[in-house]
Amino acid sequence: METVQTYIKANQKRFLDELIEFLRIPSISADTKYQGDVLKAATWLSTELKRIGMDGVEIIPTKGHPVVFAEKKVSEHVPTILVYGHYDVQPVDPLNLWNSPPFEPVVKDEKIWARGSCDDKGQVYMHVKALEAMIAEGQLTCNVKVIFEGEEEVGSVNLGDFLEANKKKLSADVVLVSDTSIIANDVPSITTGLRGLSYVEVEVTGPNKDLHSGVYGGAVANPCNVLCTMIAGMHDENRHITIPGFYEDVDVVPDAERRMMNMAPFNEEDYKQALNVNALLGEKGYTTLERTSIRPTLDVNGIWGGYIGEGAKTVLPSKAFAKISMRLVPHQDSDKITELFSNYFKSVAPPYVQVKVTALHGGQPAVTPTDTIEYKAASAAMKKSFGKEPLPQRSGGSIPIVALFESILGIKTVLLGFGLDSDDIHSPNEHFGLFNFYKGIATIPYYYMFYAEMNKK
Amino acid sequence: METVQTYIKANQKRFLDELIEFLRIPSISADTKYQGDVLKAATWLSTELKRIGMDGVEIIPTKGHPVVFAEKKVSEHVPTILVYGHYDVQPVDPLNLWNSPPFEPVVKDEKIWARGSCDDKGQVYMHVKALEAMIAEGQLTCNVKVIFEGEEEVGSVNLGDFLEANKKKLSADVVLVSDTSIIANDVPSITTGLRGLSYVEVEVTGPNKDLHSGVYGGAVANPCNVLCTMIAGMHDENRHITIPGFYEDVDVVPDAERRMMNMAPFNEEDYKQALNVNALLGEKGYTTLERTSIRPTLDVNGIWGGYIGEGAKTVLPSKAFAKISMRLVPHQDSDKITELFSNYFKSVAPPYVQVKVTALHGGQPAVTPTDTIEYKAASAAMKKSFGKEPLPQRSGGSIPIVALFESILGIKTVLLGFGLDSDDIHSPNEHFGLFNFYKGIATIPYYYMFYAEMNKK
Numbered sequence: 074m075e076t077v078q079t080y081i082k083a084n085q086k087r088f089l090d091e092l093i094e095f096l097r098i099p100s101i102s103a104d105t106k107y108q109g110d111v112l113k114a115a116t117w118l119s120t121e122l123k124r125i126g127m128d129g130v131e132i133i134p135t136k137g138h139p140v141v142f143a144e145k146k147v148s149e150h151v152p153t154i155l156v157y158g159h160y161d162v163q164p165v166d167p168l169n170l171w172n173s174p175p176f177e178p179v180v181k182d183e184k185i186w187a188r189g190s191c192d193d194k195g196q197v198y199m200h201v202k203a204l205e206a207m208i209a210e211g212q213l214t215c216n217v218k219v220i221f222e223g224e225e226e227v228g229s230v231n232l233g234d235f236l237e238a239n240k241k242k243l244s245a246d247v248v249l250v251s252d253t254s255i256i257a258n259d260v261p262s263i264t265t266g267l268r269g270l271s272y273v274e275v276e277v278t279g280p281n282k283d284l285h286s287g288v289y290g291g292a293v294a295n296p297c298n299v300l301c302t303m304i305a306g307m308h309d310e311n312r313h314i315t316i317p318g319f320y321e322d323v324d325v326v327p328d329a330e331r332r333m334m335n336m337a338p339f340n341e342e343d344y345k346q347a348l349n350v351n352a353l354l355g356e357k358g359y360t361t362l363e364r365t366s367i368r369p370t371l372d373v374n375g376i377w378g379g380y381i382g383e384g385a386k387t388v389l390p391s392k393a394f395a396k397i398s399m400r401l402v403p404h405q406d407s408d409k410i411t412e413l414f415s416n417y418f419k420s421v422a423p424p425y426v427q428v429k430v431t432a433l434h435g436g437q438p439a440v441t442p443t444d445t446i447e448y449k450a451a452s453a454a455m456k457k458s459f460g461k462e463p464l465p466q467r468s469g470g471s472i473p474i475v476a477l478f479e480s481i482l483g484i485k486t487v488l489l490g491f492g493l494d495s496d497d498i499h500s501p502n503e504h505f506g507l508f509n510f511y512k513g514i515a516t517i518p519y520y521y522m523f524y525a526e527m528n529k530k
Numbered sequence: 531m532e533t534v535q536t537y538i539k540a541n542q543k544r545f546l547d548e549l550i551e552f553l554r555i556p557s558i559s560a561d562t563k564y565q566g567d568v569l570k571a572a573t574w575l576s577t578e579l580k581r582i583g584m585d586g587v588e589i590i591p592t593k594g595h596p597v598v599f600a601e602k603k604v605s606e607h608v609p610t611i612l613v614y615g616h617y618d619v620q621p622v623d624p625l626n627l628w629n630s631p632p633f634e635p636v637v638k639d640e641k642i643w644a645r646g647s648c649d650d651k652g653q654v655y656m657h658v659k660a661l662e663a664m665i666a667e668g669q670l671t672c673n674v675k676v677i678f679e680g681e682e683e684v685g686s687v688n689l690g691d692f693l694e695a696n697k698k699k700l701s702a703d704v705v706l707v708s709d710t711s712i713i714a715n716d717v718p719s720i721t722t723g724l725r726g727l728s729y730v731e732v733e734v735t736g737p738n739k740d741l742h743s744g745v746y747g748g749a750v751a752n753p754c755n756v757l758c759t760m761i762a763g764m765h766d767e768n769r770h771i772t773i774p775g776f777y778e779d780v781d782v783v784p785d786a787e788r789r790m791m792n793m794a795p796f797n798e799e800d801y802k803q804a805l806n807v808n809a810l811l812g813e814k815g816y817t818t819l820e821r822t823s824i825r826p827t828l829d830v831n832g833i834w835g836g837y838i839g840e841g842a843k844t845v846l847p848s849k850a851f852a853k854i855s856m857r858l859v860p861h862q863d864s865d866k867i868t869e870l871f872s873n874y875f876k877s878v879a880p881p882y883v884q885v886k887v888t889a890l891h892g893g894q895p896a897v898t899p900t901d902t903i904e905y906k907a908a909s910a911a912m913k914k915s916f917g918k919e920p921l922p923q924r925s926g927g928s929i930p931i932v933a934l935f936e937s938i939l940g941i942k943t944v945l946l947g948f949g950l951d952s953d954d955i956h957s958p959n960e961h962f963g964l965f966n967f968y969k970g971i972a973t974i975p976y977y978y979m980f981y982a983e984m985n986k987k
Contacts, residue, residue, distance in 0.1 A: 103841030281806035283957040287927030291821040294811035297830035305762035349738035352881040354751035364748040373754035379832035384560030385890040424809040470744030500740040
C-alpha cells in the first residue's frame with residue numbers, strides 16, 4: 074500500500090494535467106447542442122481507462138447519452154466493487170458571472186476552477202487515478218467494475234433500463250460513488266442520506282396571443298401574475314408546502330438523531346455571511362441543518378414569461394413558465410409527488426388560464442445504514458487518510474441512482490465523496506480543491522484494502 | 531376637396547408600396563442594436579416630406595433618437611395644425627409567433643402585416659399622404675407643422691426637453707395625432723381619454739450567487755419564490771391594487787358617463803372567444819369596458835430568474851427580475867405612482883432578500899373635452915368620410931405626449947386614430963387594415979377643411 078501512495082504522490086502533477094484536459098470537454102447533457110461533446114467526453118474517458126490497464130472497456134449506447142464501462146478482475150476470492158460516476162456536467166449560465174470561462178480550467182488558490190471540476194468529472198477522475206496506481210503497483214485488492222454515465226444531470230433517465238439490461242454484467246458487492254461532499258477538509262464525513270427529487274415544468278396560458286397591456290390590461294388575466302399567485306400559494310406562513318398529501322410519507326426522524334445531526338459544526342452567522350443574506354428562511358420548527366437534509370422542499374429553479382429584453386415593452390403576455398423542483402426525503406416517492414404536484418397545480422388553476430405540467434425528472438430519496446462492512450470500510454479508509462474518523466451525514470442533494478442500484482441490482486451504495494458544499498457545483502465558478510482531489514485519490518485505495526480485509530473475516 | 535379625394539384614390543397603390551418600404555426599416559427604439567435603423571427611418575421620412583413639398587424639413591437631434599420636423603405655411607389667416615406621430619416601433623419578440631417576418635411586410639386578407647404597420651408608421655404615413663394630396667391639389671386649408679419622434683415606444687424620454695427648447699417653432703392651434711383606434715370599421719370613434727403609465731423594473735436578490743438547490747434548498751430564501759409572493763400580494767381578492775395611496779387621486783367617473791360608456795357595442799362572449807379564455811379577470815364592480823379605460827391596472831410585462839434553458843437545472847438562483855407596469859387614469863400622477871410603488875415594494879421586501887426598483891418610463895393620463903372646435907372638426911371629418919357620427923371613447927392605452935403638449939406648449943390634442951384594437955400592436959403579427967389606412971388618408975383632409983371653416987366663424 075505504501076508503494077501505491079508513493080506512486081500517487083509522484084504523479085500528482087500529471088494527474089492534474091489530465092483532469093484539465095477532461096474538463097475542457099463541454100459535456101453538458103441538458104442541452105442537445107452539446108451532444109457531440111458529451112460523446113467526446115465518453116470517448117476520452119474510455120481511452121484513459123484502456124491506458125491504465127482496465128479490461129473490457131466499452132462505450133455502451135443508451136436511448137440518450139452512453140455509459141462507459143470497464144472492469145478488472147483479480148480473483149474469485151475477493152469482493153467486487155462497482156464504481157459509479159458521471160461524466161456529464163450542468164449547464165453554465167449565467168455565463169457572465171464566471172471569473173474564467175467554464176471550459177477553460179484554471180488552477181488558482183489551490184483549487185481547480187471549471188464546470189464539472191467537482192461535479193463529477195473531478196471525482197470520477199480520482200477513481201481512475203486510484204485504479205491506475207493500484208494496477209501499476211500490483212495492489213488492486215478487489216475486483217472492480219466501473220460505469221460512468223452521461224445523463225446524471227438530466228435525471229439518469231436511461232440508467233434504469235441500462236441496469237435492467239446488464240444485471241449480470243454489473244453484479245458486484247457494493248457500489249462506490251464519489252459525487253458528494255465532506256463537511257470540511259478537517260471534518261471528513263460520509264453521506265448516509267440523500268434527498269430525492271421531483272422536477273417539473275409548468276406552463277400557464279392566458280390569452281391566445283401577447284396583448285397590448287393598455288388595451289387589455291385590467292380586463293384579461295395576466296399569466297405572469299397568475300403564475301406568481303399560484304407559486305406564492307405553494308407555501309403557507311410556516312413554510313410548509315401546501316400540496317395536499319405532500320408530507321404523508323415523510324419519515325419522522327427521531328429526536329435523538331436530530332440532536333446528533335445538530336452537533337455537526339455549523340455557524341449560522343458564517344453561513345449567512347458567506348451567502349450575504351440578512352436572514353434565513355425555512356420550515357418552522359427545524360434548524361438549517363435539518364431543513365437541508367431531513368425535510369422536503371419546493372423551489373422555483375427558473376421562471377420566465379413576457380418581455381425580458383432591454384428596456385420597456387407594454388405587453389400582456391400569453392404565457393408564463395416555471396421550472397419547479399421538490400427535494401424529497403425518505404419515504405416520499407418521486408412519482409407519487411410528481412402526480413400530487415400535477416393534480417394540485419391543475420386543481421388550483423383559476424378558470425381564466427389553462428395550465429400544463431410536464432415531469433422533467435425525478436429520483437428517489439435514500440438512506441444508508443452505518444453498521445455494514447461497506448460503510449465501515451469507508452470509515453476506516455477516511456480515518457487512515459484524514460487521520461480522523463468521518464461523521465455520518467445526511468445530504469440535501471439527490472443522487473437518484475442510489476435507489477436504482479438497490480431496487481434493480483440489489484446492491485447497497487457507499488457515498489464516499491470529497492467535495493465541499495462551498496464548491497459552487499451547479500453555479501458559476503464551480504471549483505474543486507487540489508487537497509480534495511488528491512485526498513480522494515489517496516483514500517480510494519484504502520477503501521479497496523479495508524473492504525477486502527473485512528470481507529475475509 | 532373633390533380633387534384631393536380623387537388624387538388619393540388614383541394613388542392608393544403607390545401609397546401602399548411606399549408604406550411597405552417604410553415598414554422594412556426595423557426602427558426598434560428600445561434596443562440599442564437598432565440605433566442605426568431608427569436613424570434610417572427618420573432619414574427616410576424626412577426625404578419623403580421634402581418630396582411632397584413640405585418646407586423646412588429637419589432631422590433634429592435629441593439626447594436619444596431624433597425628431598423629424600417639417601412645416602408648410604399657407605396664410606396668416608388660417609389656423610395651424612401640429613401633426614405628431616412616431617416612427618419608432620416596439621420590439622418583435624417572441625419572433626417565433628410571427629406568421630411572416632416582422633420587417634418583411636406582407637399584404638394579405640386586405641391587411642398589411644408588419645411591425646409598426648398600425649403603431650405608428652402606418653398612421654404617420656396617412657398624414658404624409660394626406661398632406662401630399664392637399665399640397666398637390668393646392669387644397670391645404672390650414673398651416674401645418676409636423677413632428678415625428680423616434681422614442682414613443684420608450685416613453686418619449688427626450689420629447690419634453692425638445693418641446694421646451696422649441697416652443698416658438700412649434701406654436702400651433704391644435705395637435706393632431708393618429709395613434710389610436712376606432713371601435714370598428716363601421717363604428718367610428720374619437721379617443722377622448724388616455725391612460726397614463728408607470729413602468730418599473732424590479733430586482734430581487736437572495737444569496738450572492740446561484741446555489742445548488744439540494745444543498746441549500748429549504749434553508750435559504752429563493753428570490754424567484756419571494757418575487758412571486760411579492761407580486762401576488764399586489765392585488766387583493768377583489769383585484770384592487772394594494773399599494774397604499776394608489777387610488778388616492780383616481781378620478782371618479784360619474785354614473786351617467788359610465789352608463790354611456792357601456793352602451794358602446796361590446797360582446798363579452800366574442801371578446802373571450804377571440805382571446806380563447808374561459809373567463810375574464812378584473813377589478814370588482816366594473817365592466818370590461820370600464821376596467822380597460824377608466825380604472826388603473828398593474829401588470830407584469832415580463833418576469834425572469836434562474837435557469838430558463840432546455841431541460842432541468844437544480845439551481846437556487848441568486849436573483850429574480852420583473853418588469854411591471856401600471857396604467858393610470860386621471861388624475862393619477864405618473865411620478866407619484868412610481869414613487870408609491872417603489873416605497874411599497876421596498877417596504878414589503880422580507881429581510882432575507884434585497885430589492886431594487888428602477889423606473890423605466892412613465893406618462894401622464896389625459897382626458898380631452900368634446901365641446902371644442904378641435905373635437906367638433908374631427909367629428910365632422912369622420913362623419914363625412916365614414917357616413918356616421920363618431921362616438922367619443924376613452925382608451926386604455928397611453929400616449930404620454932398628450933399631457934406634455936398641454937403643459938409645455940399649452941395646446942390641446944385631438945386623437946384621430948384609425949386602427950382597431952384587434953390590430954395586435956405590440957404583439958406578434960401586428961397588422962393594419964387597408965380600409966383603415968385609406969380611410970385615414972381620406973379623412974385627414976376633411977379635418978383641415980372643417981377646422982379652417984370653424985375657425986372662420
